[in-house]
Amino acid sequence: MVEQGKTQKTVAKEKRRYYRKNVEFFKLLDKIKLWPSRSGTLHGIKSMKISGDTAEIITHCNERFLVRNSRNSRSARWLRNKLFFGVCKGCKIPEWKLEKYSSTYLNQYYGKNL
Numbered sequence: 001m002v003e004q005g006k007t008q009k010t011v012a013k014e015k016r017r018y019y020r021k022n023v024e025f026f027k028l029l030d031k032i033k034l035w036p037s038r039s040g041t042l043h044g045i046k047s048m049k050i051s052g053d054t055a056e057i058i059t060h061c062n063e064r065f066l067v068r069n070s071r072n073s074r075s076a077r078w079l080r081n082k083l084f085f086g087v088c089k090g091c092k093i094p095e096w097k098l099e100k101y102s103s104t105y106l107n108q109y110y111g112k113n114l
């Protein structure tokens with residue numbers, strides 16, 4: 001009985017930790033408002049709807065992405081390493097935003113874990 005209770009508690013704890021991580025990643029996306037697509041194009045995020053561990057992102061060029069989030073995912077890695085091959089013309093991301101992206105935000109969010 002006691003052992004079982006312990007196990008359940010541990011599981012609940014793990015889940016909570018995982019969830020918080022996800023929320024952080026979404027918060028980061030919501031803040032930088034940029035999304036690298038699978039092909040390496042950087043899009044601007046127009047709106048974002050978070051439900052559980054998935055987020056629906058609508059870009060300025062009206063593309064829709066479903067993001068399953070973890071900071072270890074491809075997108076998180078790309079954002080962290082600033083890897084992208086091009087900027088979406090449809091999204092018209094302003095220069096200052098790209099500059100901001102490449103400096104402040106990422107250091108703020110990821111500096112601790114690097």
Ligand SMILES: [Zn+2]
Pocket residue numbers: 042043044059060061062063088089090091
């Ligand atoms: Zn776009």
